Amino acid sequence: MATELKPIGCVKAATEILGDKWTPQLLRFFINEEVVRFCQLQDLVGGINPRTLSARLASLEEHDIITKLSTSNSTRCEYTLTEKGKDLIPILQDMQTWSDKHQVA
Amino acid sequence: MATELKPIGCVKAATEILGDKWTPQLLRFFINEEVVRFCQLQDLVGGINPRTLSARLASLEEHDIITKLSTSNSTRCEYTLTEKGKDLIPILQDMQTWSDKHQVA
DNA sequence: ACTAATACTATACATTGTGTAGCGAAAACC
DNA sequence: GGTTTTCGCTACACAATGTATAGTATTAGT
Numbered sequence: 001m002a003t004e005l006k007p008i009g010c011v012k013a014a015t016e017i018l019g020d021k022w023t024p025q026l027l028r029f030f031i032n033e034e035v036v037r038f039c040q041l042q043d044l045v046g047g048i049n050p051r052t053l054s055a056r057l058a059s060l061e062e063h064d065i066i067t068k069l070s071t072s073n074s075t076r077c078e079y080t081l082t083e084k085g086k087d088l089i090p091i092l093q094d095m096q097t098w099s100d101k102h103q104v105a
Numbered sequence: 106m107a108t109e110l111k112p113i114g115c116v117k118a119a120t121e122i123l124g125d126k127w128t129p130q131l132l133r134f135f136i137n138e139e140v141v142r143f144c145q146l147q148d149l150v151g152g153i154n155p156r157t158l159s160a161r162l163a164s165l166e167e168h169d170i171i172t173k174l175s176t177s178n179s180t181r182c183e184y185t186l187t188e189k190g191k192d193l194i195p196i197l198q199d200m201q202t203w204s205d206k207h208q209v210a
Numbered sequence: 211a212c213t214a215a216t217a218c219t220a221t222a223c224a225t226t227g228t229g230t231a232g233c234g235a236a237a238a239c240c
Numbered sequence: 241g242g243t244t245t246t247c248g249c250t251a252c253a254c255a256a257t258g259t260a261t262a263g264t265a266t267t268a269g270t
Contacts, residue, residue, distance in 0.1 A: 009201030013208060015129045018200070021227075024120045038248050049228050054249060075236045075247050084207050091199040095123070096114030098196060102189050103118060126258075143217050154259050159218060180216050180267050 014091065017063055022048050023056055027065070028092055030085070035069065035078040060085070119196065122168055127153050128161055132170070133197055135190070140174065140183040165190070 018024050025045045029036050042053055057079060060066045065085035069078040081088075123129050130150045134141050147158055162184060165171045170190035174183045 009198075009205050011129045011133050011197055011200040011204055013204035014200035015123075015204075018120075019124055019126055019129065021124055024116045024124065028116050039246080042248095047228095049230095050249065051251085052227060055227090075234095077248070087203055087206065091196060091203060092116055093114075094196045094199055095116040095119035098192055099116055099118035099120075100114050101192065144215080147217095152259095154261095155218065156220085157258060160258090180218095180265090182217070 014088075017060070017065060018088070018091065020056060020059065022052060023060070024092060024095060026053075026056060027060075027081075027085070027088060028096070030066070030079075030081045031089055031092060035080045037076070037078055119193075122165070122170060123193070123196065125161060125164065127157060128165070129197060129200060131158075131161060132165075132186075132190070132193060133201070135171070135184075135186045136194055136197060140185045142181070142183055 018027075022045060026041055026048075029041065029044055038053065038057070041057075042048060042050060045053075057066065057068070061068055061079075063084075064082050065088065066079045067082055069080060123132075127150060131146055131153075134146065134149055143158065143162070146162075147153060147155060150158075162171065162173070166173055166184075168189075169187050170193065171184045172187055174185060
């Protein structure tokens with residue numbers, strides 16, 4: 001059917017990242033912390049499966065949202081937001097505001 | 106392990122809605138349009154399965170984000186944003202801004 | 211009356227996420 | 241310096257979720 005809805009901006013790119021389960025919860029912790037570690041995220045975001053966390057971090061790295069700092073070696077690796085990732089913070093803050101206002105969960 | 110990360114606001118509630126696949130894309134069309142219909146969304150958000158669309162609309166209605174206007178009957182039904190749903194618009198706009206800036210897709 | 215559109219539902223299948231366990235390497239403890 | 245713990249994952253079998261395609265009842269238009 002033909003409609004008049006005018007295409008404006010697209011949310012798709014943001015959705016492809018923030019739409020993955022757990023990803024906004026994970027990114028939230030980067031707002032306050034410079035660097036975050038695997039097990040921190042695992043503990044703080046209760047219930048995430050390590051395989052899923054691993055996949056999320058890999059995807060975020062691939063999308064240039066976070067950087068993996070291979071500081072010294074493999075057993076203490078840290079993740080930090082890129083500039084592109086930092087640009088997501090306003091969205092996350094708006095999500096917080098909304099969630100606080102309409103406390104659903 | 107014990108960490109010092111301070112819990113701040115929570116994004117979870119917003120995530121539970123915007124984290125579902127297709128939902129932000131669907132809601133985007135409500136920014137410009139007062140009411141939207143099933144098949145409009147189906148056409149505009151290319152590729153969504155009607156079963157999934159049906160599930161999303163039901164979920165959004167359940168979360169009081171949209172209202173189903175049973176105008177006359179069953180074969181022309183319209184959906185419109187609630188106040189709670191309208192509060193999501195800033196998030197969607199931020200998502201657009203981010204997507205436009207970092208055109209990923 | 212006939213054709214097409216609307217708002218879905220049904221079925222079988224593909225993809226994605228989960229619980230639990232485990233592994234090799236390094237670090238902490240003693 | 242040997243043992244224990246922690247860390248950052250991976251593996252497996254299973255559950256949940258999403259998809260392609262087809263179909264249905266109702267209604268709108270001609």
